Amino acid sequence: MDLDPLLLSRIQFAFVISFHILFPSFTVGLACWIAVLEARWLITGKALYRSLSEFWTRIFAISFGMGVVSGIVMTYQFGTNWSRWSDIVGNVLGPLIQYEVVTAFFLEAAFLGILLFGRDRVPRGIHFLAAVLVATGTVLSSFWILSANSWMHTPAGAELRDGRFFVTDWWAVVFNPSFPYRLAHMLTAMFLTTGFVVAGISAFYLLRNRFLDHARVGLSMSLALITVLAPLQIFLGDLHGLNTLEHQPAKIAAMEGHWEGGARAPLILFAIPDNEAETNHAEIAIPALSSLILTHEWDGVVPGLKNFPVTDRPNPEILFWTFRIMVGIGMIMLTVALIHLVQRVRGRLYSPNWFHKLLVGCMPLGFIAILAGWFTTEIGRQPWVVYGMIRTADAVTPALTGGAVLTSLIVFMVVYTIIYGAGTYYLFRLLTIGPARLNDEDLEVPAVAQGHQPKRPLSVPGESIEPAE
Amino acid sequence: MEGSLLTLAWVAIVGFAVFMYVLMDGFDLGIGILYPFAPSEEARDVMMNSVAPVWDFNETWLILGGAGLFAAFPIAYAVVLPAMYLPLLLMLIALIFRGVAFEFRFKARSSRHLWNKAFFLGSLLATFAQGVVLGSFIQGIEVEGRNFAGTMLDWLTPFSLFCGVALIAGYALLGSTWLIWRTIGILQDWCFRVARRLLIVVLVLVAAVSLWTPFLDASIAGRWFSVPNILLLSPVPLMVGFLAFGLWRALDEGREVLPFAFAMGLFALSYLGLAISLWPVLIPPGITIWQAAAPPETQVFLLIGMAFLIPTILIYTAYSYWVFRGKVTGAIGYH
Numbered sequence: 142m143d144l145d146p147l148l149l150s151r152i153q154f155a156f157v158i159s160f161h162i163l164f165p166s167f168t169v170g171l172a173c174w175i176a177v178l179e180a181r182w183l184i185t186g187k188a189l190y191r192s193l194s195e196f197w198t199r200i201f202a203i204s205f206g207m208g209v210v211s212g213i214v215m216t217y218q219f220g221t222n223w224s225r226w227s228d229i230v231g232n233v234l235g236p237l238i239q240y241e242v243v244t245a246f247f248l249e250a251a252f253l254g255i256l257l258f259g260r261d262r263v264p265r266g267i268h269f270l271a272a273v274l275v276a277t278g279t280v281l282s283s284f285w286i287l288s289a290n291s292w293m294h295t296p297a298g299a300e301l302r303d304g305r306f307f308v309t310d311w312w313a314v315v316f317n318p319s320f321p322y323r324l325a326h327m328l329t330a331m332f333l334t335t336g337f338v339v340a341g342i343s344a345f346y347l348l349r350n351r352f353l354d355h356a357r358v359g360l361s362m363s364l365a366l367i368t369v370l371a372p373l374q375i376f377l378g379d380l381h382g383l384n385t386l387e388h389q390p391a392k393i394a395a396m397e398g399h400w401e402g403g404a405r406a407p408l409i410l411f412a413i414p415d416n417e418a419e420t421n422h423a424e425i426a427i428p429a430l431s432s433l434i435l436t437h438e439w440d441g442v443v444p445g446l447k448n449f450p451v452t453d454r455p456n457p458e459i460l461f462w463t464f465r466i467m468v469g470i471g472m473i474m475l476t477v478a479l480i481h482l483v484q485r486v487r488g489r490l491y492s493p494n495w496f497h498k499l500l501v502g503c504m505p506l507g508f509i510a511i512l513a514g515w516f517t518t519e520i521g522r523q524p525w526v527v528y529g530m531i532r533t534a535d536a537v538t539p540a541l542t543g544g545a546v547l548t549s550l551i552v553f554m555v556v557y558t559i560i561y562g563a564g565t566y567y568l569f570r571l572l573t574i575g576p577a578r579l580n581d582e583d584l585e586v587p588a589v590a591q592g593h594q595p596k597r598p599l600s601v602p603g604e605s606i607e608p609a610e
Numbered sequence: 611m612e613g614s615l616l617t618l619a620w621v622a623i624v625g626f627a628v629f630m631y632v633l634m635d636g637f638d639l640g641i642g643i644l645y646p647f648a649p650s651e652e653a654r655d656v657m658m659n660s661v662a663p664v665w666d667f668n669e670t671w672l673i674l675g676g677a678g679l680f681a682a683f684p685i686a687y688a689v690v691l692p693a694m695y696l697p698l699l700l701m702l703i704a705l706i707f708r709g710v711a712f713e714f715r716f717k718a719r720s721s722r723h724l725w726n727k728a729f730f731l732g733s734l735l736a737t738f739a740q741g742v743v744l745g746s747f748i749q750g751i752e753v754e755g756r757n758f759a760g761t762m763l764d765w766l767t768p769f770s771l772f773c774g775v776a777l778i779a780g781y782a783l784l785g786s787t788w789l790i791w792r793t794i795g796i797l798q799d800w801c802f803r804v805a806r807r808l809l810i811v812v813l814v815l816v817a818a819v820s821l822w823t824p825f826l827d828a829s830i831a832g833r834w835f836s837v838p839n840i841l842l843l844s845p846v847p848l849m850v851g852f853l854a855f856g857l858w859r860a861l862d863e864g865r866e867v868l869p870f871a872f873a874m875g876l877f878a879l880s881y882l883g884l885a886i887s888l889w890p891v892l893i894p895p896g897i898t899i900w901q902a903a904a905p906p907e908t909q910v911f912l913l914i915g916m917a918f919l920i921p922t923i924l925i926y927t928a929y930s931y932w933v934f935r936g937k938v939t940g941a942i943g944y945h
Contacts, residue, residue: 203713209666210709214702216676220691221698227691228756231684232908239681239912242674243919250670251923251930254663262933311911538692538758545762549699556703560710567717 144543147534150222153550155519157214159512160557164208166511169283169328170335171201172276175256177362179272183265193355194272196576197339200568202257205249207564214553222546226526226536233299233306233314234289241285249278280328287327291320293527294518295388301530318388322381323518329374330514332366333474334507339363341504342572344497352575357491360500364490368478375471379434385521386435389528390444392521395457396464397431398424402445405429414457419447455523463516470510477503616910617903620682621892623916627678629881631671633784633874638665640785642708642733643778644804645726653797654726660792660938662712664931669705681912683902685756686892692758693751694743697765701739708732737781738774745773748884749826750894769822776815780877783808787857787869792938805869806861813854816880820847823887827895830887843886850879 175197182190216238220227255263255271263271298313299306308314343359346352386393394402398409398421408430412421432441446454477499484490522528526536638661648654661668680687691698711729718725746765753759786805790798824831834843857872892899903909 203717206666206710206713209669210706213669213673213705216673216680217691217698217702220676220680220687221695222692224688224692224758227680228684228688231680231687232904235677235681235684235687235904236908236912239674239677240915242670242677243916243923246670246673247667247923248926250667251926254667254930255933258663259933307905308907308911311907538688540692540758540760540762541695542762545695549695552699552703556706560706563714563721564710567714570717 144547146222146541146543146546147537149543149546149550150537150541151533153222153546153553154218156550156557157211157218157553159515160561161208161211161215162511162515163508164204164211165279165283166331166334166508167338168201168204168208169279169331170333171197171204171338172272172279173332174335174339175201176269176272176276179269183269189354189358192576192578193358196355196571198256199571202253203564203568203571205253207561209250210560211557222538222541223526223536224538224540226531229305229531229536230293230527231305233292233308237285237289237292237315241282241289245278245282245285247278249275249282252278283328283331284324287324288315288317288320291323292317294323294522295319296527296530306527319381319384322377322384326374326377326381326514327511329370329377330507330511333370333374334511336363336366336370337474337477337500337503337507340367340500341502344500345572346575347491348493348497348501350493355576360490364478364481364485367474368481371471371474371478375475378468378471382435386443389521391446391449391453392455392460392518393435394444394446394448395455395460395521396517397435397443398457398461399431399443399445400447402443402448404432404440404442406431406435406441406443406445408434409461412461414461416456416458453524455521459520460517463513463520466513467510467517470506470513473503473506474510614900616906616913617682617899619913620678620903620909621899623920624675624678624682625885626920627671627674629878631668631675632881633877634668634671635665636781636877637661637784637788637870638668639708639733639737640781640783641789642729642785643737643782644785644789644801645730645733647804649796649800653800656793656797656938657789658712658715658729660789663934665712666709667927667930669709682904682909683892683899684904686897686902688756689751689753689758689893689897690747693760694746694765695762697739697742697746701736701743704732704734704736704739706732708736733781734778737778741774741777742770744777745770748773748823748888748894753893753897769826772815772822773819776812776819779808779811779815780880783812784870784873784877787873790861791867791870794937794939802861802864805873806858809854809857809861812876816850816876820883829895833887846879846883846886850876853879 175194178190178194178197181187182194252271252274255268256275259271260268292314295318296306297317298310299308301307339359340363343356343363346356347360382393394400395414397406398412398414399406400419400421405428407426407428409421409424409426412424412426414421429439432443433439435441435443446457480496480499481490484496489496524532524534526533641657641661645654645657648657676687679690707728709732711725711732715722715725715729742765746767746769749767749769751758751760752764783805786801786808789801790805793801824834833839853872853875857869857876860868860872888894890898890900892902
């Protein structure tokens with residue numbers, strides 16, 4: 142049997158990172174949402190905000206736990222499966238990842254303990270601070286990891302000597318040409334993802350006529366966020382696209398499904414790209430629109446895949462579609478934002494109707510868009526691991542056997558199915574149970590640390606969320 | 611010379627991160643190892659709650675050790691990890707099951723016994739895998755150019771497996787002394803008894819590993835048994851004896867904090883002994899820290915940040931542990 146360690150390692154990495162990215166996609170936004178709720182609890186002293194915060198904190202804890210463990214796997218996979226990559230880029234990317242660990246991971250982990258377990262042990266202000274620091278940690282983590290990732294797309298500030306990178310300018314490494322666009326685009330995507338989950342859950346409660354006060358707060362705030370971010374995201378996506386056109390034209394050609402390129406290029410709405418024949422089948426296109434979008438001129442010249450040697454082309458058969466899924470979801474998000482404005486003006490935001498059902502249906506959209514976008518950008522980088530400089534094929538561990546990778550791939554698939562299956566089940570249980578009902582009077586007891594015993598029925602531990610047998 | 615000092619600083623930082631990991635995740639993995647033998651289900655709740663606020667944080671040191679190695683000694687990372695492919699796979703899978711068990715166990719009812727098992731087996735296998743990695747690291751890694759040149763099963767030797775078993779006993783000892791400090795009643799009584807037995811087992815195993823190691827490599831034997839080294843280094847084994855005696859006495863006297871301190875001391879000495887055996891080799895048998903070091907511009911860029919960030923981390927770590935100080939009784943959580 143002929144097992145290719147390179148192909149298997151690529152599949153394994155794609156599998157592991159696709160799973161992993163779902164959790165940060167959600168928890169970065171959620172951490173900020175919790176910090177906002179904690180702030181409102183601190184300022185207003187209304188029990189509603191506290192119980193909402195506690196509810197989302199439980200959800201956060203499960204998602205964060207799954208994100209952490211799948212993240213550890215990735216750090217080690219860099220070395221086990223991509224040892225050549227580690228050696229070649231270690232001088233450049235090692236420090237960025239190290240900075241992620243010491244600025245972000247420790248902050249998150251230390252203050253998550255206080256956020257989850259410390260409410261009765263620290264003053265309110267410190268508890269709020271813990272929420273803010275956890276949120277800060279998640280954002281810092283995104284900063285560093287996207288810097289490292291962007292550098293592989295648009296390497297700068299380093300030179301190749303004897304097959305390894307050496308840094309000449311750290312500023313240029315960290316703030317490499319595509320980084321600002323990628324960071325802005327990704328953070329906005331993460332906030333939108335969280336926004337749609339919060340909106341969906343809130344709408345679900347309104348439809349079920351439960352936790353109405355909680356649901357109204359969640360619905361109003363998340364939809365306001367979506368309404369600001371959805372159009373912004375389309376704008377940022379356009380900027381990112383222009384940046385990609387400048388630095389990775391082959392990726393753009395594959396995303397657009399252009400083989401010939403040139404002036405007055407059409408925007409292809411539907412097509413089945415065919416690598417063998419170097420053409421599209423069943424193409425439906427609008428003339429010249431692609432040139433207008435990409436260059437902001439009707440006569441603008443855009444790249445086609447045939448401008449590049451066959452061995453340097455990314456795969457349009459996948460990219461064409463992942464890109465369209467992402468953009469399509471962006472348009473749906475914009476539509477939701479517009480409907481929200483109409484509903485709000487008409488004063489029908491909180492009365493259960495088709496819009497709430499739509500919102501429930503939209504809950505997974507952010508995740509799908511992020512995965513599709515991630516596939517677009519990463520598969521679009523192929524066949525390079527460091528764009529234009531180091532090929533993916535030269536990054537894999539030389540001593541690796543196909544059998545070892547296949548074993549680990551199967552093990553990861555089985556384990557992830559079990560773990561994330563169970564995790565999703567518990568998350569859905571938590572969502573169905575909903576936030577605890579808290580009255581302002583319950584909280585008259587000062588929440589400042591006084592001894593080490595939990596004292597209110599609220600935090601009675603060990604309450605199972607599973608139905609008894 | 612400047613480069614050399616930098617490299618020494620990095621050896622210190624990576625060494626510190628790995629040691630912090632061994633100590634901190636050591637005791638919470640140890641709790642997982644002792645878990646199924648605990649006197650009652652309530653005791654198990656307490657055991658888990660004693661580390662629930664900090665385990666995640668403890669595990670971050672593992673990522674720091676890995677990331678530090680990658681950043682400061684990329685070739686070591688690129689050689690050691692492929693050599694340990696399968697034991698690391700085992701460790702990661704075990705840590706995944708163990709990590710989610712913290713969250714899932716309290717949410718589950720009918721499936722709780724499964725998460726109990728996941729917590730125990732995850733802790734046990736992660737520890738075993740770490741011991742195996744350590745053992746196979748000590749025995750050496752085949753390198754050609756800048757790549758690992760051995761096979762996927764090079765790590766599998768009697769010595770590495772033995773190290774795996776020894777580490778299980780070591781972490782269990784740390785775990786039991788931690789629980790003596792942090793719990794009361796039946797669970798604490800049980801831990802006093804367990805710790806005493808574990809101490810004997812650990813001493814026997816550490817002695818065996820210490821005697822076995824010099825046989826693996828003549829240069830390690832030379833390091834320890836040549837004159838005057840044998841005199842200069844003799845305090846290390848003597849201190850081990852002293853600490854072991856102190857730990858035994860502390861257990862007899864029913865002291866609560868001292869056993870954990872002494873157990874940590876034993877780990878520190880074993881770690882020191884290992885460092886003495888290998889210095890200045892980073893990847894046994896041949897690659898030294900000087901050969902593996904990243905270029906100065908990389909090390910400086912990182913060091914500036916670390917000089918500020920690592921003390922900050924230690925301060926808020928201390929704060930976080932202080933917040934959760936005191937005996938763990940019942941449950942403390944948000945669960």
